[in-house]
Amino acid sequence: MKNIFTIIIRLTLSCLVAAFVMGLFFVLTSKAKKHNEHVNEEKTMYSLLGYKDVASVPQTVKLYAVYRYIVTDLKGKSIAYLVPTGQGASVGFSFITLDLDGKLIDQKPVTVSADDAAEQESRDKAIKVALGSGKEIAYAEDKTIIVTENGARTAYLINGKFPGFKASISVMLALKPDFGIRGMAIVEHEEDPGLGAEIEKKYFKNQFIDKSFAALKTLDVVKEPLPEGYRKSLEGPLDNADDEKILQQYKDHAIYALTGATISSRSVTNGVKGTVAKFAYRINILDNVLKEQNIVVPF
Amino acid sequence: MANDKSSMQLVANGILKENPIFRLALSMCPAVGISTTVMNGFMLGVAVLFVQVCSSLTISTVKNFIHPRIRIPTYTLTIATWVTVIDMVLAAYMPEAYSKMGIFVKLIVAFAIITMRLEMFACKEPVGASFWDGLGMGMGFMIGMMTIGLVRELLGSGTILGYDVLGFKPLLFFILPSAGFFVVGLMMAFFNYIEIFYKRQKGFKS
Amino acid sequence: MNLARIRLVSLLALLCAFIPGLVHAQELISKQSFGEKNEIILKFSIEVNKAQAADINNYSVIEEQDPDIRLELASAVPNYAGDGVSLHFKGPLNTTKTHIVTVKNLSGDTVSVVKVSKPYLGYLFSILISALLINNFVFTKYLGLCVFFGTSKRKSTAKGMGVVFTMVMVVSALMSWFFFNFILIPYNLNFLQIVVFIGLVSLTVQAVDTILRKVNPILFNSFGVYLVLVIANCVIIAVPLMMANNKFNIFETFMLALGAGGGFLLALYLMSSVSERMQLAKIPPTFKGLPIAFIVAGQFALAFLGFSGLQIF
Numbered sequence: 140m141k142n143i144f145t146i147i148i149r150l151t152l153s154c155l156v157a158a159f160v161m162g163l164f165f166v167l168t169s170k171a172k173k174h175n176e177h178v179n180e181e182k183t184m185y186s187l188l189g190y191k192d193v194a195s196v197p198q199t200v201k202l203y204a205v206y207r208y209i210v211t212d213l214k215g216k217s218i219a220y221l222v223p224t225g226q227g228a229s230v231g232f233s234f235i236t237l238d239l240d241g242k243l244i245d246q247k248p249v250t251v252s253a254d255d256a257a258e259q260e261s262r263d264k265a266i267k268v269a270l271g272s273g274k275e276i277a278y279a280e281d282k283t284i285i286v287t288e289n290g291a292r293t294a295y296l297i298n299g300k301f302p303g304f305k306a307s308i309s310v311m312l313a314l315k316p317d318f319g320i321r322g323m324a325i326v327e328h329e330e331d332p333g334l335g336a337e338i339e340k341k342y343f344k345n346q347f348i349d350k351s352f353a354a355l356k357t358l359d360v361v362k363e364p365l366p367e368g369y370r371k372s373l374e375g376p377l378d379n380a381d382d383e384k385i386l387q388q389y390k391d392h393a394i395y396a397l398t399g400a401t402i403s404s405r406s407v408t409n410g411v412k413g414t415v416a417k418f419a420y421r422i423n424i425l426d427n428v429l430k431e432q433n434i435v436v437p438f
Numbered sequence: 439m440a441n442d443k444s445s446m447q448l449v450a451n452g453i454l455k456e457n458p459i460f461r462l463a464l465s466m467c468p469a470v471g472i473s474t475t476v477m478n479g480f481m482l483g484v485a486v487l488f489v490q491v492c493s494s495l496t497i498s499t500v501k502n503f504i505h506p507r508i509r510i511p512t513y514t515l516t517i518a519t520w521v522t523v524i525d526m527v528l529a530a531y532m533p534e535a536y537s538k539m540g541i542f543v544k545l546i547v548a549f550a551i552i553t554m555r556l557e558m559f560a561c562k563e564p565v566g567a568s569f570w571d572g573l574g575m576g577m578g579f580m581i582g583m584m585t586i587g588l589v590r591e592l593l594g595s596g597t598i599l600g601y602d603v604l605g606f607k608p609l610l611f612f613i614l615p616s617a618g619f620f621v622v623g624l625m626m627a628f629f630n631y632i633e634i635f636y637k638r639q640k641g642f643k644s
Numbered sequence: 645m646n647l648a649r650i651r652l653v654s655l656l657a658l659l660c661a662f663i664p665g666l667v668h669a670q671e672l673i674s675k676q677s678f679g680e681k682n683e684i685i686l687k688f689s690i691e692v693n694k695a696q697a698a699d700i701n702n703y704s705v706i707e708e709q710d711p712d713i714r715l716e717l718a719s720a721v722p723n724y725a726g727d728g729v730s731l732h733f734k735g736p737l738n739t740t741k742t743h744i745v746t747v748k749n750l751s752g753d754t755v756s757v758v759k760v761s762k763p764y765l766g767y768l769f770s771i772l773i774s775a776l777l778i779n780n781f782v783f784t785k786y787l788g789l790c791v792f793f794g795t796s797k798r799k800s801t802a803k804g805m806g807v808v809f810t811m812v813m814v815v816s817a818l819m820s821w822f823f824f825n826f827i828l829i830p831y832n833l834n835f836l837q838i839v840v841f842i843g844l845v846s847l848t849v850q851a852v853d854t855i856l857r858k859v860n861p862i863l864f865n866s867f868g869v870y871l872v873l874v875i876a877n878c879v880i881i882a883v884p885l886m887m888a889n890n891k892f893n894i895f896e897t898f899m900l901a902l903g904a905g906g907g908f909l910l911a912l913y914l915m916s917s918v919s920e921r922m923q924l925a926k927i928p929p930t931f932k933g934l935p936i937a938f939i940v941a942g943q944f945a946l947a948f949l950g951f952s953g954l955q956i957f
Contacts, residue, residue, distance in 0.1 A: 142505075142507070145505060146505050146508050149503065149508065150508055150511065153515055154515065157515050160519055161519055161523060164522075164526050165526055168526045168527055168530035168531075169526075169530070171530040172526075172529055172530040172533075175530060175531070175533050179533065331614070332613050332614070333614065
């Protein structure tokens with residue numbers, strides 16, 4: 140009997156010690172983990188915009204984040220956006236709720252600092268405080284970054300997630316103000332190395348650059364070999380005149396599929412099409428509402 | 439007696455005579471699965487080294503307090519704790535390398551080699567010897583992984599540690615996961631060949 | 645008397661199960677599903693006006709997660725009998741998402757709303773097939789190899805190991821699911837995943853060992869020796885980790901565990917069949933034992949690569 144007692148005590152003690160050690164490391168590393176994720180995302184964003192790092196971004200360029208939420212109340216569902224409002228020094232946040240047809244339901248000011256707005260937990264809390272009871276909010280995992288230079292819009296940064304050949308593929312897209320594609324970065328995927336994983340390579344990714352919004356609507360994938368001259372230009376630095384000419388030549392051409400990875404190529408193309416189409420629809424509605432209601436925004 | 443072996447001998451033992459991958463044929467899952475590049479092999483080798491050394495040290499330090507009936511659960515608990523620690527550290531400080539290894543870092547807890555080493559060595563030997571033995575085993579694993587990674591990376595994508603050495607891709611097959619089996623099998627056969635050859639030489643001499 | 649009672653009760657229960665079906669007969673849409681190429685097929689319980697059915701303005705389709713974006717319809721084609729319609733869409737349909745179809749003006753003023761999604765049973769079945777063939781844990785994911793090579797020498801050992809493993813796998817996966825969802829997540833203890841899962845596996849193995857010893861000593865004699873090997877198997881902890889990563893519910897976890905165990909059994913059986921033949925073959929001495937086993941396993945892995953990308957549902 141005493142034996143079992145000692146066993147149990149010793150086992151519980153060891154479990155507690157182990158849990159303590161793990162808890163300690165968890166607390167120490169979780170901050171570093173969040174910081175790293177943040178830094179990685181920033182790096183992708185700035186490289187898509189053409190800047191090498193945060194330091195080389197000029198002062199005139201500003202980034203504003205708009206977050207999309209789904210609000211459910213007794214009447215049904217509605218879409219809402221957390222938008223930075225105001226101009227110059229006095230930039231605050233507003234929670235703008237729209238119905239499913241794109242008409243404004245209401246607009247509530249939200250008190251939250253810029254840092255807190257970047258973290259989902261603190262953002263949700265601040266919005267709940269502003270909305271009051273009776274409404275449920277759910278973050279739609281949709282963050283749009285609007286890039287302005289001297290107050291005028293120069294680019295949009297959006298995220299897309301869609302099913303690939305194996306698991307889902309996450310991309311970050313940089314769009315021009317007219318919704319043409321400025322650049323694409325593959326954020327996450329689980330495709331086969333050497334086959335589907337080639338979507339990360341420049342000769343596939345860069346084919347999307349400069350495709351106009353109209354061309355995107357009917358963009359298709361062709362199973363033809365990539366012409367050698369086109370490939371060289373895609374992999375080059377993209378800034379000399381000869382490359383420009385070749386790239387212009389293929390600007391409205393379909394996407395050349397990857398060898399042995401047609402399905403991955405199709406998934407990415409369809410995913411990009413769907414993401415950009417949905418984004419364009421939504422940002423137009425938001426802009427209409429902002430104009431109609433004369434809501435002042437810094438972008 | 440194992441006590442008489444010097445620390446260097448213990449380390450060498452882990453790397454050559456009782457190499458976990460090629461001689462003891464244990465913990466082959468990662469050897470086949472993610473040894474696609476030298477870097478992957480190195481990172482996982484570092485993780486296993488860390489877990490092995492820390493677990494050996496821990497068990498060796500508390501070996502007098504472990505009740506014989508709950509030996510195995512204690513080993514499992516120790517290994518699981520250290521695996522969780524290295525998992526969190528790698529995820530926080532080396533996210534790209536960590537994401538390439540996927541689930542294998544967490545699976546270190548199921549490696550038979552670590553439990554066996556604790557059972558056979560750490561619970562009987564003093565702290566110092568356990569440390570060197572753990573180091574040897576971990577290094578043996580790491581070197582094994584890196585060798586397989588070297589072969590696969592060189593023959594598969596023509597690069598070593600990311601640097602383009604060959605300038606072209608010989609056989610894409612070697613990066614594909616199924617090639618891991620072939621490469622490990624052939625390397626084991628190679629080691630076997632060396633051993634048989636060596637024994638035959640010895641046989642001729644005597 | 646008892647038997648008659650049981651029959652009566654079961655008959656009543658069966659009838660009760662049908663009542664909802666009878667009530668729903670009043671609904672306009674009796675069946676809905678995804679069609680072959682970018683289409684949704686609706687079947688009505690009554691005949692409708694074909695001209696109305698062909699008017700795309702009577703339909704509104706959205707994806708459940710994006711209620712504000714109406715999918716553009718290219719055309720609506722009523723079927724010959726007039727009791728069904730096939731909606732064709734301009735863009736590709738993402739059939740992995742649930743779509744909500746709203747129909748109006750087809751039977752007076754009523755507005756009918758239905759959800760269209762792939763059948764759930766099909767989804768569960770696809771998880772099973774995925775763990776069994778497409779993502780076979782031994783040949784595609786390279787887990788559980790140590791035990792694999794040790795027990796694949798003869799068919800009987802292979803069968804024993806596979807069966808024992810599947811049993812322990814299912815039980816420990818279900819237990820892990822409970823622990824994960826009711827203790828780890830609510831209390832924010834996610835970092836204890838590894839310890840908890842391996843602890844549950846050890847517990848299961850110990851429990852099965854004790855129970856088998858007492859209940860069926862004969863079975864224990866043939867299978868008991870494999871129980872210890874289960875803990876050293878990477879797959880046993882890979883399944884709870886996958887479950888935690890993808891946040892499966894209990895049915896999906898069960899299917900995953902079953903598929904993992906089944907896949908392992910399949911792999912063992914295939915390997916042992918070849919192994920028995922190899923013992924009669926002339927193998928060079930350098931390759932005898934593990935090296936040739938690895939090469940054969942590599943060939944199986946190549947074969948299983950053919951299942952990659954298979955999509956049943």
